[in-house]
Amino acid sequence: xxxxxxxxxxxxxxxxxxxxxxxxxxxxxxxxxxxxxxxxxxxxxxxxxxxxxxxxxxxxxxxxxxxxxxxxxxxxxxxxxxxxxxxxxxxxxxxxxxxxxxxxxxxxxxxxxxxxxxxxxxxxxxxxxxxxxxxxxxxxxxxxxxxxxxxxxxxxxxxxxxxxxxxxxxxxxxxxxx
Numbered sequence: 001x002x003x004x005x006x007x008x009x010x011x012x013x014x015x016x017x018x019x020x021x022x023x024x025x026x027x028x029x030x031x032x033x034x035x036x037x038x039x040x041x042x043x044x045x046x047x048x049x050x051x052x053x054x055x056x057x058x059x060x061x062x063x064x065x066x067x068x069x070x071x072x073x074x075x076x077x078x079x080x081x082x083x084x085x086x087x088x089x090x091x092x093x094x095x096x097x098x099x100x101x102x103x104x105x106x107x108x109x110x111x112x113x114x115x116x117x118x119x120x121x122x123x124x125x126x127x128x129x130x131x132x133x134x135x136x137x138x139x140x141x142x143x144x145x146x147x148x149x150x151x152x153x154x155x156x157x158x159x160x161x162x163x164x165x166x167x168x169x170x171x172x173x174x175x176x177x178x
Contacts, residue, residue, distance in 0.1 A: 077113035
């Protein structure tokens with residue numbers, strides 16, 4: 001079992017980071033430990049992170065982390081494409097894959113072509129599919145940082161990767177086909 005502490009660079013997928021932040025709030029940066037089993041299928045938290053309930057969860061599996069599918073966005077997006085067309089194209093592409101219950105993580109060179117509204121539309125469309133993914137995540141970039149500063153008035157806390165993540169599946173999606 002690997003242990004991650006405090007402000008150390010975490011080698012976790014985006015899904016694992018969000019789950020850890022959601023369950024641990026701000027205490028993750030206060031030296032609390034996050035336990036992730038070697039096969040990355042479960043996370044548990046120590047007493048400092050969970051407070052009074054920590055003793056119950058200490059080194060117990062409390063959450064199953066879904067398998068990750070990385071969608072590598074490639075090729076430039078035309079300027080005349082609407083967010084509905086983008087969301088529809090990506091949803092049609094994703095519906096052909098087996099992503100039910102999995103975490104979809106979007107990234108790649110063409111991320112900068114998608115505005116926050118485009119990303120919201122894509123996530124909403126994908127989470128409305130009959131065989132929907134567990135969650136939809138877009139890599140953190142300057143567009144996300146600007147949106148967060150504009151709407152929340154503060155710079156978000158970020159985690160950095162120590163190395164490459166392992167995904168169950170990596171798929172390339174060319175945006176110039178929309």
